Amino acid sequence: MTDAATAAPALSFEGVTHGYDDGAPIVRDLSLALAPGEVVCLLGPSGCGKTTTLRLAAGLERPWSGRIALDGVAMVDGDGGPGGLFVPPERRRVGFLFQDFALFPHLTVLDNVLFGLKGRPRKAARARARAVLADVGMADLARAWPHQLSGGQQQRVALARALAPEPALLLLDEPFSGLDTGLRRTVREQTLRVLQDTRVAALMVTHDPEEAMFMADRIALMQAGRVVQIDSPMQMHHRPRSPFAVRFFSEVNEVTGVVRGGGVDTPLGFFDAPDLPEGVSARVLARPEALIPTLSGETAFGARVVSVRPLGHETILLLGLSRPGAPEAEELPLIARVTGQPRCAPGDIVALQIEDSECFVFPDDGG
Amino acid sequence: MPDACAIASPDHRPRRLPGPWTWGSLLVAGLVALPLLAVFALAAFPHENIWPHLAATVLPRYLTTTLSLMVAVGAGTLVIGITSAWLVTMYRFPGQRVFEWAMLMPLAVPAYVIAYVYTDLLEYAGPVQGAIRAVFGFDSAADYWFPEIRSLPGAAVMMTAVFYPYVYLLARSAFVEQSVCVLEVSRTLGCGPWASFRRVALPLARPSIVVGLALVLMETLNDFGTVDYFAVQTLTAGLYNVWLILHNRAGAAQIALVLMGFVVLLIVAERMARRKRGYQATSTKTRSAPGVRLRGWRAALATTACAAPVVTGFVVPAGVLAWYAAERFSESWTPDFIRIAVNSLGLAGGAALIAVAVGLFLAYAVRLDGGRGLRLLVRFAGLGYAIPGAVLAVGVLTVLGGIDGAVDGFMEDTFGLDTGLLLSGTVFALLFAYTVRFLALSHGTLEAGLGRVRPSLDMAARTLGRTPGQVLREVHAPLVRGSLFTAALLVFVDCMKELPATLILRPFNFDTLATHVYQYASDELLEQSALAALCIVLAGLLPVLLLSRSISRARDWGTA
Numbered sequence: 001m002t003d004a005a006t007a008a009p010a011l012s013f014e015g016v017t018h019g020y021d022d023g024a025p026i027v028r029d030l031s032l033a034l035a036p037g038e039v040v041c042l043l044g045p046s047g048c049g050k051t052t053t054l055r056l057a058a059g060l061e062r063p064w065s066g067r068i069a070l071d072g073v074a075m076v077d078g079d080g081g082p083g084g085l086f087v088p089p090e091r092r093r094v095g096f097l098f099q100d101f102a103l104f105p106h107l108t109v110l111d112n113v114l115f116g117l118k119g120r121p122r123k124a125a126r127a128r129a130r131a132v133l134a135d136v137g138m139a140d141l142a143r144a145w146p147h148q149l150s151g152g153q154q155q156r157v158a159l160a161r162a163l164a165p166e167p168a169l170l171l172l173d174e175p176f177s178g179l180d181t182g183l184r185r186t187v188r189e190q191t192l193r194v195l196q197d198t199r200v201a202a203l204m205v206t207h208d209p210e211e212a213m214f215m216a217d218r219i220a221l222m223q224a225g226r227v228v229q230i231d232s233p234m235q236m237h238h239r240p241r242s243p244f245a246v247r248f249f250s251e252v253n254e255v256t257g258v259v260r261g262g263g264v265d266t267p268l269g270f271f272d273a274p275d276l277p278e279g280v281s282a283r284v285l286a287r288p289e290a291l292i293p294t295l296s297g298e299t300a301f302g303a304r305v306v307s308v309r310p311l312g313h314e315t316i317l318l319l320g321l322s323r324p325g326a327p328e329a330e331e332l333p334l335i336a337r338v339t340g341q342p343r344c345a346p347g348d349i350v351a352l353q354i355e356d357s358e359c360f361v362f363p364d365d366g367g
Numbered sequence: 368m369p370d371a372c373a374i375a376s377p378d379h380r381p382r383r384l385p386g387p388w389t390w391g392s393l394l395v396a397g398l399v400a401l402p403l404l405a406v407f408a409l410a411a412f413p414h415e416n417i418w419p420h421l422a423a424t425v426l427p428r429y430l431t432t433t434l435s436l437m438v439a440v441g442a443g444t445l446v447i448g449i450t451s452a453w454l455v456t457m458y459r460f461p462g463q464r465v466f467e468w469a470m471l472m473p474l475a476v477p478a479y480v481i482a483y484v485y486t487d488l489l490e491y492a493g494p495v496q497g498a499i500r501a502v503f504g505f506d507s508a509a510d511y512w513f514p515e516i517r518s519l520p521g522a523a524v525m526m527t528a529v530f531y532p533y534v535y536l537l538a539r540s541a542f543v544e545q546s547v548c549v550l551e552v553s554r555t556l557g558c559g560p561w562a563s564f565r566r567v568a569l570p571l572a573r574p575s576i577v578v579g580l581a582l583v584l585m586e587t588l589n590d591f592g593t594v595d596y597f598a599v600q601t602l603t604a605g606l607y608n609v610w611l612i613l614h615n616r617a618g619a620a621q622i623a624l625v626l627m628g629f630v631v632l633l634i635v636a637e638r639m640a641r642r643k644r645g646y647q648a649t650s651t652k653t654r655s656a657p658g659v660r661l662r663g664w665r666a667a668l669a670t671t672a673c674a675a676p677v678v679t680g681f682v683v684p685a686g687v688l689a690w691y692a693a694e695r696f697s698e699s700w701t702p703d704f705i706r707i708a709v710n711s712l713g714l715a716g717g718a719a720l721i722a723v724a725v726g727l728f729l730a731y732a733v734r735l736d737g738g739r740g741l742r743l744l745v746r747f748a749g750l751g752y753a754i755p756g757a758v759l760a761v762g763v764l765t766v767l768g769g770i771d772g773a774v775d776g777f778m779e780d781t782f783g784l785d786t787g788l789l790l791s792g793t794v795f796a797l798l799f800a801y802t803v804r805f806l807a808l809s810h811g812t813l814e815a816g817l818g819r820v821r822p823s824l825d826m827a828a829r830t831l832g833r834t835p836g837q838v839l840r841e842v843h844a845p846l847v848r849g850s851l852f853t854a855a856l857l858v859f860v861d862c863m864k865e866l867p868a869t870l871i872l873r874p875f876n877f878d879t880l881a882t883h884v885y886q887y888a889s890d891e892l893l894e895q896s897a898l899a900a901l902c903i904v905l906a907g908l909l910p911v912l913l914l915s916r917s918i919s920r921a922r923d924w925g926t927a
Contacts, residue, residue, distance in 0.1 A: 017377055025378060060826050064377050089829040090837075096830040102823035106845045115841075116831035165831065 008072025010201030016066030028225035041212035044222035059089035095162030103146035172204035283364035288337035290358035293350035392732035396748035402762025413617030443527030448534025468915030473680025475907030479592020483888035537579035541572035577640035591867035623758040691897030699898035715862035718801035726809030749807035756868035809854035816850025
């Protein structure tokens with residue numbers, strides 16, 4: 001197992017279940033593995049168990065059952081009965097970056113970073129602390145107190161503090177949500193650079209799909225306590241495995257139909273469905289980018305423009321697709337996204353082209 | 368999925384053994400609860416049951432006296448506390464800013480001390496009656512009428528004079544928290560100032576006022592020095608009688624149980640009121656009242672109404688004690704006095720340290736564990752504050768006596784050694800009783816302090832390599848330093864004042880300032896013990912200063 005290709009995962013969860021007090025479990029039978037140096041984003045709606053997963057990895061919670069290992073060394077095994085294994089957080093060598101940064105208000109910036117370097121010789125600890133502070137560009141403010149720092153500076157100190165003890169794994173709990181939008185982008189880029197420089201494996205929680213796409217080597221999409229899909233951002237985009245995975249990243253247009261002759265016929269046209277059996281009902285999810293309105297051209301669909309929302313670099317169009325034989329009031333509402341300035345006005349009739357690569361067919365289970 | 372042989376994941380939390388912090392706090396909270404349980408046990412299984420005898424003879428008298436005293440003190444403190452709080456909050460008049468905190472000063476004077484002082488002033492041989500006789504030329508008590516201070520009404524007046532600040536404090540904070548908008552709305556809806564007070568402000572403040580009243584009545588039940596001196600036969604006085612004169616422990620425990628009945632009612636009332644206090648803040652945007660300026664006779668009346676309780680409850684007793692202490696300084700400042708003062712300081716200091724340590728431990732364990740069971744037990748352990756000192760003393764003696772007996776028996780049987788009383792007749796018993804009684808003070812203060820520390824700081828420290836104990840020492844302790852100090856001070860001062868439990872539990876020939884004052888004053892030698900009494904009062908001023916500082920800070924905050 002010493003071969004780099006088969007190196008133990010930086011973090012692994014096997015069948016982990018956990019909840020709080022006497023409630024129903026929040027994390028259910030969860031399995032997950034991070035390769036060394038990999039950045040994985042836990043993405044999902046609030047309450048899906050993302051933060052609990054992070055706390056379990058840190059040892060801040062002891063799971064009801066399952067196995068958790070860091071670098072192949074078991075940290076948790078069994079359900080906490082006699083003979084069960086549980087390594088407390090202080091002996092796990094994980095860094096944790098909190099949403100509110102959690103800087104100790106009674107310690108200076110330097111002492112905050114030194115806090116995690118307690119076991120080292122004084123001189124080495126100070127040198128290490130100064131080095132990590134320099135890495136995040138905070139060397140000049142080593143003597144400052146946390147309350148004197150801006151939000152972005154606090155975030156950088158918290159990152160330095162978490163990385164100073166050279167953890168095997170860094171856990172980040174929505175680390176940018178406390179910052180305002182302008183700052184968020186810069187801090188995100190800096191953080192990613194620091195993560196790549198230190199080559200530390202990182203597990204980050206976010207509910208922002210764009211953030212996950214930006215930061216992650218792989219995205220673990222969570223729903224109701226389970227990882228429903230884990231893939232690279234591009235695969236996640238091109239090969240979503242469930243309607244949930246499509247819907248979570250953007251608004252979608254949804255139409256249904258019945259599978260006949262290896263495909264499904266819907267108001268938006270015919271879609272291939274080679275994997276679905278004949279006669280089952282199917283649901284087609286078309287991203288807004290899949291609908292390409294053209295003012296001239298030959299397509300089967302004409303849609304009425306209901307409203308136009310210019311966002312600068314792109315434009316959202318709300319459309320109504322009239323179905324043959326149906327009154328105008330029952331037209332199918334659609335949403336389209338086009339790049340650039342709008343070239344149509346409400347009331348115009350536009351022709352729609354459908355880009356198949358942005359449409360996904362799933363069996364329709366009513367959800 | 369490699370799940371073929373996996374065990375199905377559980378759908379509920381597995382049962383687990385609690386960790387060391389939970390065990391520790393269960394143990395500590397259990398120890399603290401032990402004296403209370405002992406009282407129950409003693410009362411329920413008496414060796415010689417005198418309950419029928421008690422019920423037939425003295426108990427009805429104890430009950431009526433206690434109830435009358437509670438009603439009188441309750442009514443008196445309500446009137447004085449609410450009036451002064453309303454005046455100080457809503458109006459501006461000469462001295463109003465000073466009265467905001469000065470109204471609290473009588474808290475520094477123990478009820479027994481004020482009782483001794485006023486008896487000294489108002490009894491037949493005292494300066495007041497002496498002056499009356501001199502002015503009118505009376506020869507004897509038969510020539511004129513003068514109220515007897517050493518009576519039930521006298522005791523009620525004494526206690527009202529020093530307990531009303533509890534009502535004042537809670538009523539005032541309720542009035543301050545009320546949004547002035549609510550009052551202004553009621554004015555626009557056609558209520559005059561008096562009707563606004565009666566129909567809006569008072570009902571809104573009622574839960575807080577009930578909390579204050581409950582504290583007053585608990586103190587009333589706890590008082591021993593005053594009722595003993597005035598020969599008012601309350602349940603507490605009766606308990607001493609049965610315990611120390613009839614030497615009937617079970618009977619004392621049974622009276623203690625009746626007392627506890629009252630206390631339980633008060634606690635329930637207080638809890639219910641506290642729960643309702645949440646609804647008190649009607650809007651998040653509170654603007655404090657600007658205050659109506661009073662002029663002329665109205666201003667004079669307001670100043671008098673606020674000055675009278677402060678003069679009665681603090682200025683006169685403190686002044687008299689200071690006068691006596693100065694006059695008799697050379698007689699009072701003796702090696703004996705210094706020894707007694709050191710006893711008091713040492714005991715109160717020791718108890719404060721223990722109570723703070725235990726309170727911090729429990730508050731932190733609850734933070735770590737967070738379970739409902741531990742929370743409940745810790746709350747039960749805090750009940751000592753509501754239990755009269757005399758009842759607690761009975762419980763402590765029962766527990767420690769039991770342990771002493773067991774140890775003595777064991778040593779006698781095994782080694783032929785007679786160990787005698789190891790715990791019950793010692794300072795340990797006092798420290799134990801003080802800790803049980805005042806734990807709620809330190810625990811409550813520290814719980815509030817820890818509550819202000821964000822939980823993410825704990826987690827950050829844990830992931831940076833600290834055990835829970837190290838987190839407490841390196842993160843929480845420095846962050847809640849202020850609360851630690853406040854908690855220690857509150858316990859320290861209450862221990863300095865404590866009389867009923869100290870009287871029962873102190874070792875032979877061991878005096879504190881409080882018992883010293885009690886003994887001298889009972890023998891009508893107040894002047895000789897004035898220095899000791901003054902020391903207690905001065906120590907009692909410390910938390911008043913602390914409270915007044917937080918009041919003025921709240922005011923600066925409100926105007927900022």
